[in-house]
Amino acid sequence: LATKKKFTQPVASLLEFGGVKIAKDDVVRDDPTNNVPDPIFSKLGMQLHRRNQHPIGILKNAIYEYFDTNYPNKFDKFDDLCPIVSVKQNFDDVLVPADHVSRSYNDTYYIDPQTVLRCHTSAHQAELLSGGHNHFLVTGDVYRRDSIDSTHYPVFHQMEGVRVFSPEDWEASGLDGTAYAAEDLKKCLEGLARHLFGSVEMRWIDAYFPFTNPSYELEIYFKEKWLEVLGCGVTEQEILKRGGRSNNVAWAFGLGLERLAMVLFDIPDIRLFWSTDERFTSQDLWSSVPRSLTYSYFHAVFPGPIGDQIQAIFEAKSVLQLFYFGFPPCYKDMSFWINESFTENNLCEVVRGVAGDLVEEVQLIDNFTNKKGMTSHCYRIAYRSMERSLTDDEINELQWNVRDQVEKKLNVVLR
Ligand code: FA5
Ligand code: MG
Numbered sequence: 001l002a003t004k005k006k007f008t009q010p011v012a013s014l015l016e017f018g019g020v021k022i023a024k025d026d027v028v029r030d031d032p033t034n035n036v037p038d039p040i041f042s043k044l045g046m047q048l049h050r051r052n053q054h055p056i057g058i059l060k061n062a063i064y065e066y067f068d069t070n071y072p073n074k075f076d077k078f079d080d081l082c083p084i085v086s087v088k089q090n091f092d093d094v095l096v097p098a099d100h101v102s103r104s105y106n107d108t109y110y111i112d113p114q115t116v117l118r119c120h121t122s123a124h125q126a127e128l129l130s131g132g133h134n135h136f137l138v139t140g141d142v143y144r145r146d147s148i149d150s151t152h153y154p155v156f157h158q159m160e161g162v163r164v165f166s167p168e169d170w171e172a173s174g175l176d177g178t179a180y181a182a183e184d185l186k187k188c189l190e191g192l193a194r195h196l197f198g199s200v201e202m203r204w205i206d207a208y209f210p211f212t213n214p215s216y217e218l219e220i221y222f223k224e225k226w227l228e229v230l231g232c233g234v235t236e237q238e239i240l241k242r243g244g245r246s247n248n249v250a251w252a253f254g255l256g257l258e259r260l261a262m263v264l265f266d267i268p269d270i271r272l273f274w275s276t277d278e279r280f281t282s283q284d285l286w287s288s289v290p291r292s293l294t295y296s297y298f299h300a301v302f303p304g305p306i307g308d309q310i311q312a313i314f315e316a317k318s319v320l321q322l323f324y325f326g327f328p329p330c331y332k333d334m335s336f337w338i339n340e341s342f343t344e345n346n347l348c349e350v351v352r353g354v355a356g357d358l359v360e361e362v363q364l365i366d367n368f369t370n371k372k373g374m375t376s377h378c379y380r381i382a383y384r385s386m387e388r389s390l391t392d393d394e395i396n397e398l399q400w401n402v403r404d405q406v407e408k409k410l411n412v413v414l415r
Contacts, residue, residue, distance in 0.1 A: 047080070078140075093242075146345060164245060186216070211252070
């Protein structure tokens with residue numbers, strides 16, 4: 001990458017990462033093989049999961065604690081593996097088929113045709129297995145082109161866990177290796193959920209991943225909805241075989257750390273993890289938040305009348321909503337005729353490029369095809385600052401710019 005000829009900009013626009021250098025999109029904008037925009041580029045290296053006072057770092061440590069207690073000295077931990085990986089690591093090594101949608105430029109950020117921002121921590125499974133690791137946890141930032149709402153963000157954090165078993169582990173149980181691993185996996189993750197939440201309503205859903213079989217997802221009941229928090233399963237034998245473990249069986253999981261932290265700390269919107277507002281980044285707020293929030297905690301942090309006020313709100317809902325929902329959302333609709341190449345992920349990228357974290361949600365609210373076969377979409381964009389009230393002028397200008405950029409970049413016809 002460092003030698004890529006277009007990367008001849010001043011050092012400030014280059015990012016060096018574990019010996020790998022990459023350039024900002026604005027200096028390689030003429031490179032159609034690079035679809036990493038500036039707002040995403042600027043997240044590289046932030047490593048929220050390595051900040052001990054940040055909710056993501058606190059959660060990582062709480063999960064480590066669970067594994068250290070239940071499996072002393074067993075799991076090797078990695079939290080600074082480079083998020084820039086090869087297509088081979090991200091997809092081929094975990095048996096993602098050549099025609100799988102997740103490989104598309106619509107779903108994944110490419111630095112060049114062979115290099116991506118990892119879209120999951122599973123990208124490191126194969127190399128760690130080949131490196132001789134049998135029990136490991138990998139935590140890192142992962143990147144996906146995705147839709148926009150309160151539980152999806154284009155950069156988020158995952159923790160991967162892998163455990164390899166030997167025949168002696170399952171032979172005594174009377175189960176075959178796969179059934180044994182599946183049972184152990186569910187027990188491990190249910191134990192983790194209890195460690196983090198005490199009691200919480202959860203359910204297992206059958207799922208599909210190219211790298212595990214059987215596969216499951218775990219959902220947790222949060223804000224009147226089931227929220228998917230992790231994927232997992234029994235590792236495909238082919239992966240173990242390539243890693244020199246033909247006689248073994250393994251399980252693997254990938255946790256969405258933001259999703260778990262949202263439930264744990266009652267965080268209403270995923271953008272809050274990136275807030276630089278002191279009220280969110282203050283050590284006091286997070287470092288000693290008890291596992292299950294209590295109003296007395298907030299009373300201690302905010303003494304006096306404000307504590308009373310917060311207590312009242314907290315009794316009704318979460319204290320974070322005091323900040324967050326204190327500011328009103330503003331909705332703007334836009335309709336346009338789409339073309340064949342239109343995708344919602346592309347739209348979301350354009351909207352985020354203009355409005356950044358001021359965009360809360362992009363939602364398709366109307367979709368029809370006329371007699372001539374032209375299809376129109378109407379999207380409703382919710383704008384809301386987490387830190388202040390937006391003015392009408394400000395929102396109108398954002399929407400104006402969004403319309404302009406959508407028209408130019410997506411070649412759609414506004415209605
Ligand atoms: C995976 O990424 C698999 N690699 C997980 C896995 C690992 C399965 C090992 C089997 C074995 P999935 O795409 O479902 O799976 O993502 C895993 C979790 O990441 C989800 O359950 C969710 O909690 C979280 N997640 C996914 N997309 C987003 C997003 N845009 N924003 C925030 N969290 C997300
Ligand atoms: Mg999933």
